[in-house]
Amino acid sequence: MAKNEMLPGTLGMLVLRVLQPGALHGYAIAQRIHTLSNDLLQVEEGSLYPALQRMLLKGWVQAEWGISETNRKVRFYKLTAAGRKQLQSEMNDFDRVLEGIQAVLSKA
Amino acid sequence: MGELFRRIYYLFNRNRLERELQSDIEAHREMLEAETRKDFGNPTLLAEQAREAWGWGWLERLLQDVRYGFRILKKNPGFTLVAVLALGLGIGANTALFSMVYGVLIKPLPYTQGNQLVVLRQTFSKPTMAGMNHNGMANMDNIGFSAKDIQDYRHQTRAFSLLEEYHSMGFILLDGREPTRVTTGVVSAHFFDMLGIKPYLGRLFTDGDETKDSDAVLVLSYPYWKNHYGGDPTVVGRHFRMNDKVHTVVGVLPPVPQYPRENDVYMTTVACPFRSSPMMTEERDHRMVELFGRLKPGETLQSGTADLGLIVSRLEKTYPESYPPQGATVSMESLRTRLTQDVRPMLLILLGTAGLVLLIACANVANLALARMMRREQELAVRAALGASRGRLVRQLLTESTLLSLGGGLLGLFLASQCLTLLVSFVARFTTRAAEVSISMPVLLFTLGLSLLTGIIFGAAPAFSQRASLVNSLKEGSNSATVKLDGNRVRNFLAVGQVAISFILLIGAGLMIRSFVKLQRIDAGYNGDHILAANVPLNFSKYKTNQDNLIFFDRLKEKLEAAPGVLAVAFDSGAPLAPGTPSHQEFIVEGRPTGARDAKPQTSLEVASPGTFRLLGVPLLSGRTFTDQDKEGAPPVTIVSRSFAQHYFPNEDPLNQRFSLDKGKSWLTVVGVVGDVKQYGLDRDPIDTAYLSMAQYSMGYTVLVKTAGDPMNYASQLKAAVFSIDKDQPITDIKTLDELRGDSLAATRLTSILLALFAALALAIAATGLSGVTALLVSQRTREIGIRLALGAQRGEVLAMVVKQSMRVILLGLGVGVVGALLASRVMDTLLFQTPNTDPVTFVGVAVVLLVVALIASYIPARRVTRVNPMIALRSE
Numbered sequence: 015m016a017k018n019e020m021l022p023g024t025l026g027m028l029v030l031r032v033l034q035p036g037a038l039h040g041y042a043i044a045q046r047i048h049t050l051s052n053d054l055l056q057v058e059e060g061s062l063y064p065a066l067q068r069m070l071l072k073g074w075v076q077a078e079w080g081i082s083e084t085n086r087k088v089r090f091y092k093l094t095a096a097g098r099k100q101l102q103s104e105m106n107d108f109d110r111v112l113e114g115i116q117a118v119l120s121k122a
Numbered sequence: 123m124g125e126l127f128r129r130i131y132y133l134f135n136r137n138r139l140e141r142e143l144q145s146d147i148e149a150h151r152e153m154l155e156a157e158t159r160k161d162f163g164n165p166t167l168l169a170e171q172a173r174e175a176w177g178w179g180w181l182e183r184l185l186q187d188v189r190y191g192f193r194i195l196k197k198n199p200g201f202t203l204v205a206v207l208a209l210g211l212g213i214g215a216n217t218a219l220f221s222m223v224y225g226v227l228i229k230p231l232p233y234t235q236g237n238q239l240v241v242l243r244q245t246f247s248k249p250t251m252a253g254m255n256h257n258g259m260a261n262m263d264n265i266g267f268s269a270k271d272i273q274d275y276r277h278q279t280r281a282f283s284l285l286e287e288y289h290s291m292g293f294i295l296l297d298g299r300e301p302t303r304v305t306t307g308v309v310s311a312h313f314f315d316m317l318g319i320k321p322y323l324g325r326l327f328t329d330g331d332e333t334k335d336s337d338a339v340l341v342l343s344y345p346y347w348k349n350h351y352g353g354d355p356t357v358v359g360r361h362f363r364m365n366d367k368v369h370t371v372v373g374v375l376p377p378v379p380q381y382p383r384e385n386d387v388y389m390t391t392v393a394c395p396f397r398s399s400p401m402m403t404e405e406r407d408h409r410m411v412e413l414f415g416r417l418k419p420g421e422t423l424q425s426g427t428a429d430l431g432l433i434v435s436r437l438e439k440t441y442p443e444s445y446p447p448q449g450a451t452v453s454m455e456s457l458r459t460r461l462t463q464d465v466r467p468m469l470l471i472l473l474g475t476a477g478l479v480l481l482i483a484c485a486n487v488a489n490l491a492l493a494r495m496m497r498r499e500q501e502l503a504v505r506a507a508l509g510a511s512r513g514r515l516v517r518q519l520l521t522e523s524t525l526l527s528l529g530g531g532l533l534g535l536f537l538a539s540q541c542l543t544l545l546v547s548f549v550a551r552f553t554t555r556a557a558e559v560s561i562s563m564p565v566l567l568f569t570l571g572l573s574l575l576t577g578i579i580f581g582a583a584p585a586f587s588q589r590a591s592l593v594n595s596l597k598e599g600s601n602s603a604t605v606k607l608d609g610n611r612v613r614n615f616l617a618v619g620q621v622a623i624s625f626i627l628l629i630g631a632g633l634m635i636r637s638f639v640k641l642q643r644i645d646a647g648y649n650g651d652h653i654l655a656a657n658v659p660l661n662f663s664k665y666k667t668n669q670d671n672l673i674f675f676d677r678l679k680e681k682l683e684a685a686p687g688v689l690a691v692a693f694d695s696g697a698p699l700a701p702g703t704p705s706h707q708e709f710i711v712e713g714r715p716t717g718a719r720d721a722k723p724q725t726s727l728e729v730a731s732p733g734t735f736r737l738l739g740v741p742l743l744s745g746r747t748f749t750d751q752d753k754e755g756a757p758p759v760t761i762v763s764r765s766f767a768q769h770y771f772p773n774e775d776p777l778n779q780r781f782s783l784d785k786g787k788s789w790l791t792v793v794g795v796v797g798d799v800k801q802y803g804l805d806r807d808p809i810d811t812a813y814l815s816m817a818q819y820s821m822g823y824t825v826l827v828k829t830a831g832d833p834m835n836y837a838s839q840l841k842a843a844v845f846s847i848d849k850d851q852p853i854t855d856i857k858t859l860d861e862l863r864g865d866s867l868a869a870t871r872l873t874s875i876l877l878a879l880f881a882a883l884a885l886a887i888a889a890t891g892l893s894g895v896t897a898l899l900v901s902q903r904t905r906e907i908g909i910r911l912a913l914g915a916q917r918g919e920v921l922a923m924v925v926k927q928s929m930r931v932i933l934l935g936l937g938v939g940v941v942g943a944l945l946a947s948r949v950m951d952t953l954l955f956q957t958p959n960t961d962p963v964t965f966v967g968v969a970v971v972l973l974v975v976a977l978i979a980s981y982i983p984a985r986r987v988t989r990v991n992p993m994i995a996l997r998s999e
Contacts, residue, residue, distance in 0.1 A: 040146050041153040060163060063147060063172035071128050071175065077142070084156065088149040089142060 025057065025065050027108060030093060030101040033075060037090035039082055040066065066091060074100050132176045139176075144169050183514070187521035194522055201494060202526065205487045208887055209530025209576060212480030214537030215880065217561075217569045219473040221542065222549055224568070225559030226462050227469060232378055232558070234318030235419075239457040240426060241382070242267070242285075242413040246446045265706065267413045269397075270406040272310075274437055275413075281421040281429035284316040287411040290385055291394065294661045294852060296363040297350075303659060303852045304346070306364075307385035308394040308411075314341075316416045317381070323347075324358040324373030331372075331390045338369040338393035344377040346386040365395050366663040379557050381461060382412065395662075406444045414457065427454055446722075465552035467952045468873055474949075475630060475880045478623050480576065482884050485616040485623075486891040488580035491523065492613055493898050495584040516585045523581025524574060531573030535561070538569075548872050583612055610899075614931050617895045620888040621935025622942055624881070625972055629943040630950060631881035632964040634874040637955040641867055647799040647808075648698055649739030650859030652689075654833035655697035656825050656840055657855045664850075668754065668820040674847060675731075675816075675823065681843040682827060688836065690828040692737040695729040695821045697859060698801050699866040704809050711770060712780040712789060725766060726809050727783075728801065729823075731816040735761075735796055737828050743767075745777045745794030752793075752815035759818070761794040763811040770810075781812075790814070804866060805955045826859075833858045873953060885972070889979035896928045897983035907987050908995025917988040924987050928980035935976075936969060 032038065032046040043066075044057040069075045074097030077089040093101070132139055147165050173179070195202045230236050243264040267275075267287065276285050287310045295304045307313075311332040319326065322344060331339050340362065342351075351357045362369050369389065391397045402408050417426050430452045438445045455463075502515055510518075539561055550556035658678070665671050679691045696702050704726035710716055711723070732748045734740075743764060752759050760781075767776040780789040790812070798808035814821075829836050837856045844853045857865075864871075900907075907920055947959035957964075 039149065041150040044150075059147065059150060059168055060171060063143070063168060064175045067143070067172045067175035071125055071132065071177075073125065073128065082149060082153070084149075084153055086149050086152065087145070089146050 024108065025061055026069065027101065027104040028055070028057075029062070029065060029069070030074060030097055030104070033091055033093045033097070034101065037078060037080070037092040039080070039088045039090050041082075041088075043091065069097070072096070072100075129177055133178050133181070136173075136176070136178065140169070140173065143172055147172075183517075184521070187518050188525065190518065191522040191525045195525060198494070201490055202529075204890075205490060205526045206529040206533055208483040208486055209480075209527050209573075210533025210537060211883060211887075212476075212483035213527075213531050213534030213569060213572055213576065215476035215534075215883075216473070216480055216572055217534050217538035217565065218541055218545055219469070219476045220568050221538065221561055221565040222545055222559055223469050223473050224562070224564055226549060226553055226555045227466060228564075229558060231381075231458055235416075236318075236458065237456060238417040238419070238421075239317065240415050240417060240423065240454040241457050241460040242415060242430070242452055242454045244271075244409065244413075245451050245453070246448075264412075266409045267411055268406050268409040269391075269403045269411070271409065271437070272411075272413060275430065275433055278433045278436070279429055281417055281426040282415040283418045284312050284416045286310045286313040286316045286414050287391065288313060288382065288414060289394075289397070289411045290383060291396070292659055293364050294659070294850075295387070296850075297360075301661075301850045301852060302350070303854055304364075304386035305384075306394075307380070307388040308391055308397055309388055310391055313388075313414070314375075316414060319375060319378060321373040322376040323355055324371070326373050326375075327388075327390050332392055334392065336390065336392050338364070338367050338389065339372045340364075340369045340393075341373045341375060341388040342371060343375050343380060343384065343386055343388070345384070347374045364389075365393075367393070369393065379554055381457060381554060383554055406441055415454070423454060423456065427452070430454070461555050462553050465549055467949070468552070468869075469549070471630070471949060471953065472873070472876055472880075475627060475877060478627055479880050479884050479887075480572075482620050482623050482887050482891075484576055484580040485620050486887050486894075487523075487526070488583040489613050489616050489891055489894055491580065491584040492616075493894060496898075519585035520578060520581045523585070524577030527573045527577030527580070530576065531569050534573075535566075535569055548869075551869050583616070610902075613895055613898070617891055617931045618935040618938060620891045621932055621972070621976060622939035624884045624888040625936060625939025625968065626943045626946050627877075627881040627884045628968040628972060629939075629947055629964060631874070631877040632968045633947060633950055633954055633957055633959060633961060634870070634877045636961060636964055637953070637957040638867070638870050638874045640956050641804045641870060644800070644804050646698065646804060646863065647740060647797050648859075650698070650863055652829050652831075652833050653737065653859040654827045654829060654836055654840065655700065655855070655857055655859055655862065656837075656853050658823050658825055658844060658851065658853050660823065661851065664848075668817075671820055671823070672817055674851075675825075677847050678825065678843055681846065682825075682840065685836070685839050685843075687830040688827055688839075689830055690733060690737045692734040692826045693729075693731040693816055694734050694824055694826065695727075696801070697824045697826065697857075697862055698738070698799055699804070699859070699862045700824070700855070700857075702802060704802050704811075707783055707812075709781045709783050709812075710786060712782070723770060724810070725762075725812045726801075727819075727821070728811055728813050729816050729819055729821045730761070730813045734826065737826055738799070740799055741797040743795040743797060744775075745792070747794055747796075748813075748815045750817075753817040756818070758788060758790045759793045759815060760790040761796055761813040762792055763796060763808065763813075764798045765808040766810040766812060767792075767795045804863070870953075870955075885975060889975050892928065892932070892976055892979040893983050895931065896924065896980040897986070899927060900924060900983055900986050903987075904990060904995045907990050908992040911990060912992040912996065920987050920990075921984060924984040925977070925981060928984065929977070932973065932976040932980070936972065939972075940965070940969070 028047050029043055032043055032050065038046060040059075040062060044059070044062055047055055047057050066075065069091075070077060074094060075091045076094055077091055079087060080090040082088045144165070147168055151165055231239065233239065244267055246265055269287075272285060272287055275282075279285060289308050291306050291308060292303050293306050294301050309327070311327045311329050314321075314326040321341075324341075326341055327339070330336060342357065347353060347357060358371055358373060360371050362371065375388075396402060397411070402410070415426070417423075421429075434450055434452050438450065505518075506512070506515060542559070542561065546556050546559050549559065658675075660671055660674060665674060675693055679693075682688050682691045706724045707727050708722040708724050716722055730748060732750055732752075735742060735747045745761070747761065748759070762776060770776075770781075771779055776792050776795055779792045781792075782789050796813070799811070800806060800808070801811065802809065816823075825840065827833065827836060827840060840856065841853055844851055903924075910920055911917070943965070944960060950959055
């Protein structure tokens with residue numbers, strides 16, 4: 015898998031996951047995913063912001079004003095209760111799919 | 123908080139949220155660049171993409187298109203004005219007519235389950251010699267029903283929940299103020315229950331109001347109550363005198379349209395002196411009332427007809443003497459159909475006409491827009507080069523055309539509301555449903571839908587004609603002289619269409635006008651010059667015998683004749699062409715025995731006084747007219763019409779023949795034959811008519827006064843003369859015979875005027891369209907013409923060349939129009955009188971008019987070629 019590509023449909027789950035410990039701003043989200051993936055995954059701004067807008071509309075995250083490390087007023091995205099539930103169900107789904115894929119890969 | 127709700131929240135706060143998103147992305151970029159110096163994409167584009175998630179992109183683009191559209195239209199006020207005006211006229215005409223069609227033809231009757239309401243007709247098959255009307259259909263008039271018929275129907279029917287009778291009469295109502303003649307609906311007890319009407323005040327009729335010893339009760343119509351009693355609720359319970367009896371008002375109807383026609387008051391059958399007479403209640407043959415029914419749920423017109431057919435065939439067996447040998451037929455139609463059938467073809471034709479006018483307007487505006495497109499190609503090319511997709515450009519152009527058509531729709535709505543009152547009064551001549559016409563919600567929706575559709579139709583041409591070769595447009599100079607053949611083909615096609623449709627509309631109007639002129643010129647059989655007519659409905663409770671009537675009218679005649687300027691006074695049972703229908707009186711001719719089962723001849727009856735024929739100028743063909751000697755006690759005499767004489771005495775002298783109207787109890791001797799009079803309509807064929815002497819037969823009276831000056835000046839004298847004899851005697855319908863004749867043609871006249879108006883509108887729009895096409899052609903060919911002139915072509919030749927080219931369009935349009943008109947004019951058959959729908963005079967005349975107008979329209983702009991200066995034309999590139 016090329017360095018900056020992402021499995022389709024998983025960006026939302028990753029964003030929700032990195033928001034689970036606490037609120038982050040947009041840049042931090044991208045950074046967290048990058049770091050946590052051992053620099054394997056690169057989140058494109060062009061996908062991150064539309065995904066965040068969708069999640070705001072869905073009510074999975076909320077935006078709150080805060081001050082960034084660079085002393086700038088930015089919005090921090092915070093997981094909501096609905097977001098937690100969504101994350102759980104997406105992770106379950108993902109686990110099942112992965113399980114299936116691995117089963118096929120190992121047995122075939 | 124649901125997703126939808128949040129979406130809407132985003133819509134309304136999108137400016138703030140956009141700024142926040144922008145600042146998020148900006149912060150992201152700063153941090154990213156501070157850390158990694160990595161390249162960041164276009165933040166604006168990024169924000170735009172992110173905003174797509176909100177789902178309002180389409181709305182923003184639409185608003186953008188609209189704003190831009192407004193700017194464009196504002197920059198071209200001439201085009202905008204012409205387009206909105208043309209579309210406004212077209213849409214206005216359609217809106218007005220659709221509101222008619224909706225209110226009259228489409229809207230359900232405002233009664234509970236109005237579709238289950240039917241009108242019944244009883245027709246007796248007649249011997250073949252009876253008249254045929256001009257449509258070639260056998261003269262099958264509804265003869266009505268008798269009380270006995272109705273009784274049996276009610277007992278035996280399975281399909282009807284209610285069968286209720288109705289007839290209308292005029293009575294004199296005395297409420298302590300001045301005596302008024304009221305039109306009175308005489309109905310059976312459950313008539314209003316059948317319609318499903320609830321009282322506005324008090325109560326409506328019950329079974330208790332229709333027994334032999336019931337007190338006479340009245341129900342007032344809403345408008346009569348409002349106009350005469352100022353909406354006073356205490357009117358319920360008041361006592362009025364009518365027909366020498368006390369009538370108690372028990373209720374008021376709600377303000378709903380009354381069917382079959384508007385009445386002032388309603389009474390039950392037992393209160394009507396005619397309907398309650400033994401003759402009416404006991405004799406099966408006295409058929410005169412109308413019958414309405416409500417079908418049980420689930421029953422249809424077919425099952426109802428079958429049900430009644432069964433009953434009638436049973437009755438025919440039981441009472442053979444009451445039915446003709448060829449049999450009787452009871453048919454029915456839904457009340458709604460019945461109320462609107464007279465007006466349906468005309469309304470639909472007018473709506474179709476309006477639709478065609480709109481189509482022409484569309485074609486015209488499309489042409490204008492196409493021409494304008496040529497000038498805009500550069501702008502569009504620039505926009506495409508800057509990244510606008512083809513779809514986006516098409517949407518932009520469609521938005522502009524829709525803006526125009528919505529503007530036209532607004533104007534049309536305004537125009538329609540302005541002329542609605544006029545149209546309602548026009549339609550009211552044909553149907554009581556006219557009162558229900560208004561600009562209602564469905565009409566508004568229709569107008570909106572029509573406007574949008576119009577916008578798309580005329581917008582489609584320019585929007586899709588724009589070529590993909592935008593690069594070429596960019597390369598071309600602003601004064602490009604390249605002839606764009608594609609565009610021209612579309613434009614020529616549209617111009618041909620306009621000419622063709624104009625031709626069809628002109629033919630429609632032309633045929634209608636021809637028929638109107640023919641009707642106007644028709645010889646009605648009398649001379650209505652300087653004659654005033656008025657009804658004097660004598661109060662029969664006061665004037666009990668015909669002798670009483672005659673005394674009254676003798677005194678009236680004396681008084682009037684003494685007045686200066688009055689040339690003659692006579693009486694008859696109804697003025698010619700006054701509203702009314704002929705009667706169908708059976709008779710037997712002496713010496714021609716007819717068995718009980720044989721068909722009996724029928725005639726319409728009229729009453730005349732001595733001098734009536736002379737006053738009306740009706741020619742006496744043989745014998746004599748009535749004299750003072752033809753009075754009560756003298757041998758009963760009759761004068762028959764020409765068609766009567768031809769029908770029944772074709773090979774013998776009608777004079778001194780005798781016939782009987784009462785099955786041989788008394789015999790009328792024919793003493794004269796007079797010319798046919800178009801008594802009941804100029805478009806009707808002559809009706810067999812027998813005239814009886816006023817002194818020997820009593821039947822409704824109309825006063826005819828021949829005057830020296832303007833007859834209307836004598837109206838007040840006429841009234842004064844009547845009041846001086848009896849101050850309680852109303853006098854109604856004072857009109858001149860010319861007015862009555864004019865009124866009888868009003869519908870045809872108005873239809874002609876409307877059709878002519880539409881056709882003129884169409885012609886004007888098409889003419890401007892042709893002008894535009896030619897003007898464009900000239901401007902496109904300026905350079906070529908310049909070369910021709912430079913090479914020595916004569917200006918006349920060049921002019922002829924251009925005109926010839928537009929002639930091709932005109933002639934092609936004319937050809938298509940002739941075919942279209944031949945096909946389309948068939949629908950007008952029912953409206954035409956003695957005018958075939960292929961009337962060559964109309965076709966040739968219209969073609970000439972159209973050709974001349976079209977030639978002028980294209981000649982004016984074509985003349986510009988003669989002013990082309992070859993040098994300037996050649997340099998214009």
